[in-house]
Amino acid sequence: MPNIAENIFERLRKIFGVDKSEIAKILEKIPIFSDLNLVELNKIEIITHEREYMDGEQVFHEKEPGAGMYIVRSGSIKLSKKTVVGEKELTTLKTGDFFGEIALLDESPRSATAVASGKTKILGFYRPDFLELLKRDPRLGSKVLLQLSQMIAKRLRATTDATLKGATNGNETES
Amino acid sequence: METRQNLKVWNWIKLLGIYFVILIALVIFYMAQDLLTPFLVAFILVYALNPLADKIESWGIKRTWAVAMIFIGFIFIAGLVVSLGFGSIKAEITLLKTQVPAYIERIKVSLIENAATLEAKIPNMKKGMLQNMITQKLGDLPTMLGENMPFILKTLLGLVTSSLIVLFLTFFILKDGRGFRKNIIRVVPNKYFETVLCLLFEINKSVGNYVRGQLIDCTIVAILSVIGLSLIGLKYALIIGIICGITNIIPYLGPIMGMIPAIFVALVEHKSGAMAGSVVAVMMGVQLIDNVAVSPIAVGQSVDLHPIAVILSVTIGGALMGLWGMLFAVPIYCALKVTFQILYKGIIEYGSWENA
Structure with a gap:
């Protein structure tokens, strides 16, 4: 029975915290993967894509259809948005930050432009792979999906509160 | 500015490199068409399984x-x-084997009879010329089959090797396909x-749906045809x-x-x-049942194809690559x-999939 052996190994590896890959270490800090165990993190790692960007290279453009979320491994990413006055810089993302997670759910246009500043390594987790994962491993897929929904619910509540208070200075940066 | 320029050049080089590799792969496949068949059959099996x-x-x-469980099953x-x-099936094949010389003999006799009446009707024709021609051409056929027996055996051996290759390829593509794609x-x-x-x-999804739908459709057509043909009492x-x-x-x-061999047997045997x-x-x-009830469910919604486009692609495929071309045209x-749908959507609706 390979499954029992795998389980024992998994427990042992968890207890001693050995052979966790660099990518798994980054993934477990992302909220939507926070309650996954090491075996599940490895399954996610298999379907992520490692991409490398040069200084000034664009990750995605505002209003483009989105295909997935990105996690910064090294370097930094600048998010900016076009306004009537011109290009407005929203924020700079560093190692361990993530962006574009709404694109995991649907093909809605990106709400900002993402550009690499300096040599940047990012990890892509794309909608087609996520949909396939949901079909192939529903347990793992729904764990991720639940976390994603909770995150969005929290954000929606914050937005609703802000609107009710009539606060206009709160700006959402998610794309 | 200079890094940006470098970036553009680097992207172009990469893109050209990819085109070059695809071109070389196509040329290799074109030169080794024998290799193509097991690959394509393996892909069909992978899509099905x-x-x-x-x-x-x-x-x-x-x-x-x-994957191992599927293979054992x-x-x-x-x-x-x-x-x-x-x-x-063996009984039908042995029957067919013993009957083939008789069929040829029967066809020869009827051809010679017809030739005689034809010769009588056409003036200035040397008597027996057509008949001699027919006996000469058809008389060699059984001996030809006998002489070619080693060749047929060799083909059978080739069939065994290629089906082993197909099983091998199917196993590994099924197991590691995702990694290959990545x-x-x-x-x-x-x-x-x-x-x-x-x-x-998207391509994977739509081609997979089509292949799986067609396989189910063909199985049902085969079962219906066997039932129908045995009901009317056709041999084989x-x-x-x-x-x-x-x-x-x-x-x-x-x-x-598919109808041709059935009609042939009906005319020659019965x-x-x-x-x-x-x-x-x-x-x-069978076709009516297939088109009304089976095909819409099995293939139907998975791919939306216009009949004219299908016929056109099948004909073009047949002209370019023969039978295999016809199979893979759709x-x-x-x-x-x-x-084209995705690129069109990207260009028209968003106007910027290439907005650097």
Whole structure:
């Protein structure tokens, strides 16, 4: 029975915290993967894509259809948005930050432009792979999906509160 | 500014490199067409078995074990089918083998009779010229078959090797296909990465749906044909029904191709026009059931293809690559259609998939 052996190994590896890959270490800090165990993190790692960007290279453009979320491994990413006055810089993302997670759910246009500043390594987790994962491993897929929904619910509540208070200075940066 | 320039040059070089590799792969495949067949058959099997592998994997079993389980089950069922159906298929084949010389003799006799009446009607024709020609050409046929026996055996041996290759390829593509796809897509430049990823996913989905739908459709057509043909009492109904199922893969033209051997047997073996008529009726009935009830469910919604486009692609495929071209014309057309749809959407609706 390979499954029992795998389980024992998994427990042992968890207890001693050995052979966790660099990518798994980054993934477990992302909220939507926070309650996954090491075996599940490895399954996610298999379907992520490692991409490398040069200084000034664009990750995605505002209003483009989105295909997935990105996690910064090294370097930094600048998010900016076009306004009537011109290009407005929203924020700079560093190692361990993530962006574009709404694109995991649907093909809605990106709400900002993402550009690499300096040599940047990012990890892509794309909608087609996520949909396939949901079909192939529903347990793992729904764990991720639940976390994603909770995150969005929290954000929606914050937005609703802000609107009710009539606060206009709160700006959402998610794309 | 300079890094940006470098970036552009680097992207272009990468893109050209990819085109170059694709070109070389196409040339190699064109030169080694024998290699192409097992690959394509393996791809069909992978498309057919992939949902099953995913399903077993969703129970928490590792991919390798899931694929191994499918293979063991496959071999078991194949063994069962062969041991159950082999007897009757073997009987039909031996019957056919002993009957072939008799058929040729019968065709020769009727041809010579017709030639005699033809010669009598045409003036200035040397008596017996046509008859001699016919005896000469047809007389060699049985001996020719005998002489070619080693060659036929060699082909059979080739068949065994290629089916082993097919099983081997199917196993590994089924097991590691996802990894292969990830590695292939790795070389795509950043600018096109999202588009290409979504594109591959959509193509995979639509071609997979088509292939799986067609396989189910063909199996049902084969079963219906065997039942129908044995009901009207045609000889070799089992073999002919299976042939009908296989030719049914080719849209529109396939059913007609499948009808030819059935009509041939009806005319030569049963020597009756009535039998040929009922064969045609049965086949049309099968096609009717297929087109009204089976095909819309099995293939139907999965791919939305216009009949004219299908016929055109099948004809072009046939002209370029013969039978294999006809078989793969529609899946290739599917892939191209999805590609254009996605690119069109990107360009028209968003206007910026290439907005650097």
